[in-house]
Amino acid sequence: MDRYDLLYRLYEEYETDTLRDLQNFVDLFPPVDSRVALEYWQDASDELAARKRDIAADFDAGDAVAEIAARATREQTFTALDLHTKYRESVNALVLDVDETLRSAGRTDNEIPRETLHLLTELHEAGVPIVICTGQTLENVKGFMIQGLGTELVHSGSFSIVYEAGTGVFTPGHGSDTKRLLYDSLDEDVREVFSLVRSRVLTAAPEELRRSVHLQGNEFNVTLKPNFDVGSEDAEAVIDEGLVYLIDLLGRAVAETVEGVGDVGIEARGDDSGDPQPSAEWARAYYAAADPEIEAVLKTAGAVPTRAAASAPEAVRTLFDRIDVGYYHADAAEIGSLDLDKPTGVREALDVLGIENPFVLVMGDSKSDLRVMTWAESADAGIAAAPRHASESVLSHVRSTDELVYEPGDAGSVLRVVSVLNRLGEW
Template sequence: MEQYDLLYRLYEDSEAETLRELQNFVDLFPPVDSRIALDYWQDASDELEARKDEIRSSFAAGKTYAEIAARATRDQTFTALDLHSKYGRAVNALVLDVDETLRSAGRTDNEIPRDTLHLLTEFHEAGVPIVICTGQTLENVKGFTIQGLGNELVHSGTVSIVYEAGTGVFTPGHGSTTKQLLYEELDEAVREVFSEVRSRVLPQAPDDLRESVHLQGNEFNITLKPNFDIGSDPAAEVIDRGLVYLVDLLGGAVAAAVEGVDVDDGEEWSRAYYAAADPEVADVLAAEGAAPESEADDVPDEVSALFDRIDVAYYHADAAEIGSLELNKPNGVRAALDVLDVTDPFVLVMGDSKSDLRVMEWADEADAGIAAAPEHASEDVLAHVRDTDELVYDRGDAASMLRIAYVLNLLDER
C-alpha cells in the first residue's frame, strides 16, 4: 500500500503530463542543422532536468520516480504496479511480433513508430535482450530492424531474430550459434509432405481460386492470402474456399507419404482430423459443403501421427495456412533465449496471431512471462490476454505496452 500511496502522490503533486511531453520531445527531437532549433531542444532538456530534480528531492526513491513520471501515464504506472505485485519480477527479454503488433498498416502506415523504436533502444541500454519473432524472411526483417534500430544495436549480441515463424533463428555476434536452421531437424516424411503441397498448391488450384489468392510463407509454412482487402467479404469468401483446398491437398500428400493406405481417402481423413482439432476449421468445412463424413478416430494411426506434426490455421478473411508444428515460434523463441543466455526467462510477449498465441501460452504455462496484444488481434489471442493480465492496447500503439513494461522494471529495481 505504501508504494501505491507514493505513486499516487507522485501523479497528484507533479505535472506529469508536461514532464512526459518534455521527455518525448527530448527523446524524439529530429536531427536538424539549426542553431535556433538546437537551442530550443537545450531549453527543453534543461527544463526536463529541473522538473525531474524536484521529484528526486521529494521522494526517497526520487530518481526512479522521476523516470516513471517522465515515461508513463498514471494508468500505465498503476498497471505496472499491479503486474509487479502479482509476479514480483522484472521483464528480462522482449519477444515481439512485427506486423500488426509493432506496426500497423491501418494506423502507422506500416512503419514502426519512432516512439516505439526509441523505447526499444531504452530497453537495450538497460540490458534487456530483444527477440523479434515474425513470419517474414530473415532478409526482410533484418532490413527494417537495422533501419529502425541501427546496425550497432542489431549486432550488439543482445538481439535475436526468429524468422519464418520458427524456421530459423539469427542472433548476430554469437559465433557458431549465430544462425540456427531449425528445419534441419525435421525428418524426411515431413519434408516430403511440404514439398508435395508447395509444388501443387498454386499450379493445381481451380482457376477462380488461383486468380484470387497469392502464396506466402516458406518451405515449411504455406500460406494462402487473398488478392482482396483483408477483412472484406471477397477476402472471406476466397479464404474459406482456400482453406478447404489446403486441407484436401494436405490430406492427399500425407496419405501418399504413408505406406499401405489408400491415397484416395486422404482428403476425407484430413477433413475429419482438422475439423476435430479446430472448431473454426470445422465451421468453414461445413459452410463450404465439405464437412467430413467420418470421425477423427477413423483416421489410421500412421496417418494421424503425421497430421499430429502439421498445423492447419484459419484466419477469417485473412489467411489459410499449413505449417510444421515442430517449426513454430515457441521453439524458435526458446532457441533464441538459449543463445542469449536468458536462463530464467520472464518475457513480455507481444503479438496478434495464432502463431503468437502459442508463444503466449508457453510463457503462461512455464511461468515465463506476460502477454499483450493489440485490440484487433485474433479472438483467440484476445481471449488469452484478457484471461491473464488484460494487456490490450490500441492499434498501432505498442509503445503504451512497452512503457508499462519499462515502469515494471523500474519498480523492480527499488
C-alpha cells in the same frame, strides 16, 4: 512511506502530464536542420531537466521516481507496481510479434510507430534483449527491423528473430549459432509431406485460385497469401478458398507419404464426380475438429466432410498430429510443423541469447502467439499483452492473466509499463 503511497503522492503533487510531454518531445524530436527548431528543443530539454531535479530532490529514490514520472502515466505506473507485487520479477527479454502487434495497418500506416521504436531501443540499451517472433520470412523481417531499429542494434548480439512461426532462429553475432535451421531436425516423413505440398501448391491449384494467390517465400512453411489488399472482401474470398484447397492438398500428401495408403486418389480436390477423395475428407474432418474457425470456413464453402477424422488410418492421423494448418482471416492460409511452433523457436532464441531463467513480455495477436503466451504462463516465464483487435482466444488469455490489452497501434503503452516494472525491480 511504501511505494504505493510514494507514487500516489508523485502523481498528485507534480504536473506529470507536462513532464511526460516534455520527455516525449525531447525523445522523438525529428532531426532537422533549423537553428530555431534546435533552440526550441534545447529549451524543452532544459525545462525537462529542471523539473526532474525538483522531483529528485523531494524523494529518497529521487532519480528513479523522476524517470518514472517522465515516462509513464499514473495508470501505467500502477499497473507496473501491481505486476511487481505479483511476480517480483523484472522482464529480461521482449518476445514480440510484428504485424497487428507492433504495427497496425489501421492506425500506423503499417509502420512501427516512432514512439514504439524509441521505447524498444531504450529497453534494449537498458539490457533487455529483443526476440522478434513472426510468421514472416527472415529476409523480410530482418530488413524492416534494420530500417526501424538500425543495423547496430540488430547485430548487437542481443537481438534475435524467430521466423516462419518457429522454423528457424536468426541471432546475429553468435558464430555457428547465428542461424539455427530447426526444420532440419524433423523426421523424414514430415519433411516429405511439406516437400510434396510445396511442389504442387500452385501448379495443381484451380486456375482462378492460382491467379488470385501467391506463395510466400518461406524456407519451410507453405503459406498462401492473397493478391488483394489484406482484409478486403476479395482477400477473404480467395483465402477461404485457398484454405480448403490447402487442406485437401495436405491430405493427399500425407496419404501418399504413409506406406500403403497412397492409393486413395490422384487429384487433391477429388475424382471426376467432383467428390473429394478420402484423404481430403480425413484432412477436412481432422482440422475442422481442431479449429472452430477452420470448421466455419469449411461450412461456408460447402466443404463439410462426410467422413470422420477417426476413419483415417492411424498412421495418417499420427502425421496430422504433427502438422498445423493456420487460417488468418483475409490474410493467409498456411501449413507448418507443430514440432516447430513459435514457443520452440522462442526457447531456442533464449538459449542462444544465454537467458537461463526467462521472464519475458510476450506481445501478439494470433493463435500462434497464444502458444507462446501459454508456454510463458505454464513455465512461470513471463507475462502477456495483446492489442484489442486480437483473436478472441488471445484476448481471453490476456484478460484472465494480467489484463494487458492495448489499443491498436499503441504497443508503446505496454512497453512503458515494462520500463517502470524494471525500474521498480532496481529500486
